[in-house]
Amino acid sequence: MIEKLRHRSIWLTEPSQDPHYAESAAELLRDVRGVLRVKVNKSDHLLISYNVREINLQIIEELLTEFGYKLRASLFCRIMRALCYYVEDIECNDCTHNKHDQADCTRDAFITHYLRRPHGCRDNRPEHLRRYL
Numbered sequence: 085m086i087e088k089l090r091h092r093s094i095w096l097t098e099p100s101q102d103p104h105y106a107e108s109a110a111e112l113l114r115d116v117r118g119v120l121r122v123k124v125n126k127s128d129h130l131l132i133s134y135n136v137r138e139i140n141l142q143i144i145e146e147l148l149t150e151f152g153y154k155l156r157a158s159l160f161c162r163i164m165r166a167l168c169y170y171v172e173d174i175e176c177n178d179c180t181h182n183k184h185d186q187a188d189c190t191r192d193a194f195i196t197h198y199l200r201r202p203h204g205c206r207d208n209r210p211e212h213l214r215r216y217l
Contacts, residue, residue, distance in 0.1 A: 088136040088175060089120070092168060094145065095156035098128040106130060109153050113144065115196045128156070140172040141165070147193055 096106060110122040110130055118138030123131040132144065145155055145165070155161070207214055 089133060090136050090141070090172070091131070091133045092141055093125075094130040094132060094148070095161055096128045096130065096148075097154040097156055103127075105153070109148055109151075112148070112151060112193065112197060116144070116147065116193045119144070136172055136175055140169070140176060142169045142172070150194075151197065 094109075096109060098105060102108070106124045106127055106129065110124050113119050113122045113130070113132060116139065119132065119134045121131075121133040125131050134141075134144065149155065155165075
């Protein structure tokens, strides 16, 4: 399968309380299947390279907003975003592109994020004690 690589910019709104906002967003995207490279250019700007046959910009940005990252909403950013969505949608409809694979990418990102997060849902007991009680 031939890869269709895209290099895009994602502009975030920079929150005042988190100085590592873009770095944490980049770390989240590095675990997504289809994303090849994520680079933090500024404190509110990400440069991302991805394979359009596996994932598109719309799913990447929906994933970011789902995890609480806010995208810049200027008129220029919204127009460029809509144009990229449209072009990638046409490219994906022309090739053998499967929406089910994109849903798997999003699910995998949520699972990876959940497993890395500190929470109390882990049982530290050995396996034989878990079955006993």
